Amino acid sequence: MSARIIFPDCPTELSKEQLSTYWSEGFLAFENALSSAEVEEARQGLIDITRSYAFNDEVAEYRPMTDGDSNYGGASFRSKKSKCFVQLEPGYEPSPDKLDELVLKVRKTQDFQDEAPVFNRIYTTHPRIQGVVKSILGQAIERYQTMALVKAASGGVEKPWHQDNAYFAVENLDQVVGTWIALDDATAENGCMRVLATAHAKGPLKHYHTFDCEIVSGRIDPDLAIPIELPAGGMLVFHGNLPHQTPVNTSPNSRRALQYHYRSSSNAVVSKEAYYDVFKEADGTPASCVAALPENF
Ligand SMILES: O=C(O)CCC(=O)C(=O)O
Numbered sequence: 001m002s003a004r005i006i007f008p009d010c011p012t013e014l015s016k017e018q019l020s021t022y023w024s025e026g027f028l029a030f031e032n033a034l035s036s037a038e039v040e041e042a043r044q045g046l047i048d049i050t051r052s053y054a055f056n057d058e059v060a061e062y063r064p065m066t067d068g069d070s071n072y073g074g075a076s077f078r079s080k081k082s083k084c085f086v087q088l089e090p091g092y093e094p095s096p097d098k099l100d101e102l103v104l105k106v107r108k109t110q111d112f113q114d115e116a117p118v119f120n121r122i123y124t125t126h127p128r129i130q131g132v133v134k135s136i137l138g139q140a141i142e143r144y145q146t147m148a149l150v151k152a153a154s155g156g157v158e159k160p161w162h163q164d165n166a167y168f169a170v171e172n173l174d175q176v177v178g179t180w181i182a183l184d185d186a187t188a189e190n191g192c193m194r195v196l197a198t199a200h201a202k203g204p205l206k207h208y209h210t211f212d213c214e215i216v217s218g219r220i221d222p223d224l225a226i227p228i229e230l231p232a233g234g235m236l237v238f239h240g241n242l243p244h245q246t247p248v249n250t251s252p253n254s255r256r257a258l259q260y261h262y263r264s265s266s267n268a269v270v271s272k273e274a275y276y277d278v279f280k281e282a283d284g285t286p287a288s289c290v291a292a293l294p295e296n297f
Pocket of ligand 1: 147149150159164
């Protein structure tokens with residue numbers, strides 16, 4: 001990693017100053033949220049999930065690629081007993097004879113928290129991660145979503161600019177917190193998170209579908225992006241409205257991360273229809289990914 005900002009070690013509770021920075025900037029970054037042993041256990045856990053699902057009919061259903069170019073269209077292996085699935089890079093055609101290669105072509109593993117104790121521990125009881133999220137939400141917290149995001153070496157795809165609240169459906173947009181935990185040193189070259197400080201205060205921004213769901217051009221200025229380079233075990237914690245993006249991995253190594261979302265217990269999940277009236281631009285236009293139908297292009 002080249003010269004980068006050194007972030008503080010992750011605390012078990014945020015100071016008043018850190019909290020105030022979270023609300024004004026829309027994010028905080030810390031080092032050593034996970035120990036190196038936890039990082040190693042999580043890396044191995046992800047490999048184990050892929051190896052146990054891949055072309056194993058008893059455990060997981062294979063869904064071939066549906067759209068070669070789309071981030072949503074990669075081939076996947078879907079658990080037969082839980083909601084967990086492993087999705088491969090768009091355009092990658094897996095083969096049962098090439099499992100070593102396949103393991104390196106994962107793009108995302110979702111709803112994996114119950115697949116190994118380490119994932120559940122990090123999601124539900126980890127003192128630093130729980131402590132930081134509780135400090136922000138200020139009340140009892142609910143678990144909302146789990147993803148493990150991988151960028152394959154030399155070409156792992158871009159995740160375009162978006163707000164995570166564009167994917168969710170809750171009553172209160174301020175009461176959703178994302179945690180993104182690096183499992184490899186995350187650098188500008190391998191696709192670290194890039195954020196637009198303070199832009200969560202713009203509120204919901206209209207999203208539309210390209211190869212993924214993204215913010216329509218003109219709403220944000222990507223030139224203001226701040227790359228959050230983190231050593232493995234570091235954590236970015238961010239507001240559900242914070243615009244963020246990760247670029248293509250141009251490095252020769254993969255970049256892995258865990259992403260866990262939380263909401264406050266009082267923040268009810270609403271129907272997609274009701275959310276049109278929550279996640280909307282100032283003129284009332286529904287702005288979420290669900291609302292981003294082709295006719296809204
Ligand atoms: O590429 C990544 O790790 C970030 C992906 C992301 O922002 C998301 O899936 O919401």
